Amino acid sequence: METTSSQDRRAVGLAAGPPRMLSHLAYATPDAGATVDFYTRVMGMELVLAVMDDQIPSTGDPFPYFHIFFRLGDGSTIAFFEAPGLPPRPQITHPAYDIFDHLALQVDSTQQVDAWADKLRELGLEVVGPVDHKIIYSIYFRDPVNDVRLEITTPTQPDWNDQGDSARFHLSEWAAAKRRARESGTDETEELLRTIHDQARNPSQPATEVL
Numbered sequence: 001m002e003t004t005s006s007q008d009r010r011a012v013g014l015a016a017g018p019p020r021m022l023s024h025l026a027y028a029t030p031d032a033g034a035t036v037d038f039y040t041r042v043m044g045m046e047l048v049l050a051v052m053d054d055q056i057p058s059t060g061d062p063f064p065y066f067h068i069f070f071r072l073g074d075g076s077t078i079a080f081f082e083a084p085g086l087p088p089r090p091q092i093t094h095p096a097y098d099i100f101d102h103l104a105l106q107v108d109s110t111q112q113v114d115a116w117a118d119k120l121r122e123l124g125l126e127v128v129g130p131v132d133h134k135i136i137y138s139i140y141f142r143d144p145v146n147d148v149r150l151e152i153t154t155p156t157q158p159d160w161n162d163q164g165d166s167a168r169f170h171l172s173e174w175a176a177a178k179r180r181a182r183e184s185g186t187d188e189t190e191e192l193l194r195t196i197h198d199q200a201r202n203p204s205q206p207a208t209e210v211l
Contacts, residue, residue, distance in 0.1 A: 024069060025103060026079040027146055028086060032066050034145045035080050042123060043105075045070035048077065072105065080146070089147075102140070102149035109154055110137045116152045135160035173199065 029035045039045045049069040055062045064084060069077040092098050107113060110130070117127050117139045129139035138153040155161075173195055181191040 021074065022076040024077040024079045026067075026081060027148060028089075029080040029082050029146050030086065030088075031145055032068055032080065032082040035082075035143075036068060038143060038145050039070045039078065042120075042125075043070070045072065045078070078103070099149070102151055104138070104151035104153050107152055107154050110156070113137055113139055113152050113154050132156070170199070 036047055040047055047068060048071045049067075051067040052065065053067075054064045056065070066082045067079060068082075069079045071077050107116065113130055117130060120127050120139075120141050125141050125144065127139050127141045131138050131140070133156075135155065135157040136153045137156050138151050140149060140151050142149055174192070177191045177195040178188060180186070181188040
């Protein structure tokens with residue numbers, strides 16, 4: 001039987017709704033000073049907090065660290081930890097990890113995206129794009145201190161992130177392709193590619209539920 005306190009906590013959780021905004025996204029860094037220089041001088045963000053301690057409060061691990069936060073225009077932050085003796089990041093096992101893992105930062109217009117591209121190239125950074133994704137317009141580059149892939153983007157379709165029905169439909173198609181491959185013993189990648197190409201040729205109406 002649940003106690004009253006656990007029932008109360010569950011009720012509060014159900015009433016809380018989804019998180020309102022991103023508080024912070026944190027990465028490890030080999031050099032806090034160089035990171036501060038890049039994010040303040042190049043990215044134009046303000047350094048708003050620094051914390052140091054001899055252990056991690058959430059786990060108790062005895063890692064001395066220096067923790068820094070940079071604020072974006074909406075009040076959310078990007079954070080980094082520097083710890084002594086931290087070895088280099090392990091080598092990635094597939095190049096897709098080096099592409100998929102990235103931090104996208106939104107600006108107000110395509111003109112601002114283009115201005116960022118000009119600025120970054122003038123500073124000697126390699127910039128990919130602009131890329132018109134039809135729903136957003138973006139450029140890509142890397143944080144030279146931490147090798148984080150960064151994106152500067154702006155929406156070109158106002159409801160680009162309000163497509164829940166379509167998202168659930170495509171998830172059901174993706175899951176069905178994986179299931180077909182598993183049940184038939186065929187190659188999963190080939191089955192997924194067929195699904196991707198079929199969807200591109202014959203877009204279907206969104207389903208109302210995920211299978």
